[in-house]
Amino acid sequence: MDLYEYQARDMFEKHGVPVLQGIVADTPEEARAAAATIGGLTVVKAQVKTGGRGKAGGVKVAKTPDDAFEAAKAILGLDIKGHVVKRLMVAEGAAIAQEYYFSVLLDRANRSYLSLCSFEGGMDIEQLAVERPDALARVEVNPTEGITLAKAKEIAVAAKFPAELVDK
Structure with missing residues (x-):
């Protein structure tokens, strides 16, 4: 999509x-x-x-x-x-307490889906990806399984979300 x-x-x-x-x-x-x-x-x-x-x-x-x-x-x-x-x-409008970044995209090179996620927000995500690639988690998503609760937790852990947020 x-x-x-x-x-x-x-x-x-x-x-x-x-x-x-x-x-x-x-x-x-x-x-x-x-x-x-x-x-x-x-x-x-x-x-x-x-x-x-x-x-x-x-x-x-x-x-x-x-x-x-x-x-x-x-x-x-x-x-x-x-x-x-x-x-x-x-x-x-709303006051922004914390901003995260999450997307799922088609990885044409690997013929799969890839989730991109960062605990460090969504503004300037392209710059973050270049300057601090470790701050942007990349997790493959199987299109036949989608994003299950287990996959969502895997993505959150890879993006270095605090443990108390991973379980939400």
Whole structure:
């Protein structure tokens, strides 16, 4: 699967994983309405299938619905690493206590799936992978088994999560 953030968020929600409220918007007007529906602090996020959205100006915090409108105007049409932003997600804002990184990707060279996970967060993950490759755990995932509880624990241990978090 090759998913946009809002699609992954919807899948998590469908399967009982706690997520913050998020509403898809295709226009600045829809972004304003979404921010008004959510209420309070929101984050307007470019929906493109590439990393580095924040550094490219594709993620903006909005304190009011009018701020969300202005953020959407700035983000829509933006070119982020060759991907033109045509859709946004307006998400409920939250204080970040701790940030982790997790992804599953197709490893074409080995014809398998590979999970990438880091206890050290998701911002600048590409830089972290180059400067401190040991901080990014790489664990093969068997596509016929998927990510079982045992595999999830293996990934968490490989990523050096504290023991009390591994069991959650």
